[in-house]
Amino acid sequence: QxxxxxxxxxxxxxxxxxxxxxxxxxHTFSRYFMGWFRQAPGKERxxxxxxxxxxxxxxxxxxxxxxxxxxxxxxxxxxxxxxxxLKPEDxxxxxxxxxxxxxxxIPINGAQYDYWGQGTQVTVSS
Numbered sequence: 001q002x003x004x005x006x007x008x009x010x011x012x013x014x015x016x017x018x019x020x021x022x023x024x025x026x027h028t029f030s031r032y033f034m035g036w037f038r039q040a041p042g043k044e045r046x047x048x049x050x051x052x053x054x055x056x057x058x059x060x061x062x063x064x065x066x067x068x069x070x071x072x073x074x075x076x077x078x079x080x081x082x083x084x085x086l087k088p089e090d091x092x093x094x095x096x097x098x099x100x101x102x103x104x105x106i107p108i109n110g111a112q113y114d115y116w117g118q119g120t121q122v123t124v125s126s
Contacts, residue, residue, distance in 0.1 A: 001026045001027055001115075002024055002025070002026045002027055002031060002098050002100065002114070002115040003024070003025045003026045003115070004022055004023070004024055004096045004097070004098060004115055004116065004117035005022070005023045005025075005117055005118070006020060006021065006022050006094065006095070006096045006117040006118065006119060006120040007020070007021050007022075007023075007120060008020040008021045008120060009094060009120030009121045009122045010121075010122070010123070011123045011124075011125065012086055012122075012123070012124055012125070013124070013125050014086060014087055014088055014124055014125065014126050015085060015086065016086050016124070017082070017083060017084045017085075017086065018083050018086065018122060019080055019081065019082050019083070020036070020080065020081040020083065020094055020096075020120060020122070021078055021079075021080055022034070022036075022078060022079045022080070022081075022096030022117055023076070023077065023078050024077040024078065024079070024098060025077065027100070031053045031098045031099070031100060032052065032053060032054070032099055032100060032101060032102045032103070033050055033051065033052055033053060033098065033099040033103070033106060033107060033113070034050065034051055034053055034070075034072065034079040034096070034097070034098050034099075035047070035048075035049065035050030035051070035070075035096070035097045035098075035099075035106075035107070035108075035113060036048040036049050036050065036070065036079075036081045036094055036095070036096060036097070037094070037095045037097060037110055038090075038092035038093065038094045038095065038122075039092055039093050039095070039119075040089075040091060040092040040093075043092075045095070045110050046061065047061050047108040047109070047110070048060070048061055048064055048068065048081070048094070049061065049064060049068055049069075049070040049081060050070065050097075050106045050107065050108065051070050051071075051072060051079070051106065052106055053072065056072070057106060058070055058106070059105075059106040059108065061108075063089075064083075064090075067083065067084050067085045067086075068081060068082065068083050068084070069081070069082040069084075070082075079096065081094070083122070086122075086124045087124060088124045088125065088126045089124075090122060090124050091122060091123050091124050092121075092122060093119040093120065093121050093122075094119060094120050094121075094122050095116055095117055095118075095119045096116070096117040097110065097113035097114075097115065097116050097117070098113060098114060098115040099112060099113045099114055099115075100114045100115070101114070
């Protein structure tokens with residue numbers, strides 16, 4: 001079992017930055033992939049970014065490429081999402097997710113992840 005806790009959300013003006021954190025506890029050695037997803041009001045959950053924990057390989061949604069960066073801290077079992085040049089359309093609840101099984105590529109479908117955090121709200125004002 002892996003327990004995930006997100007933090008770092010908040011209200012920011014367009015063009016600003018935020019850094020989200022996701023602290024993992026429990027069977028942290030069983031994480032193969034860590035990802036970030038988001039869900040805006042009235043919309044479906046969508047993939048944002050993910051990484052292969054062991055090798056550091058990353059994958060991003062086209063909508064955030066060049067603005068968001070996913071990274072990890074192995075010592076503290078934490079994954080980060082640095083979000084720069086934020087836009088109002090980035091407003092959503094952001095969720096951290098973990099997959100405990102290997103896969104040939106980084107999954108971008110939420111159904112392929114086994115554990116989820118409670119979410120943190122990000123609001124970008126125009």
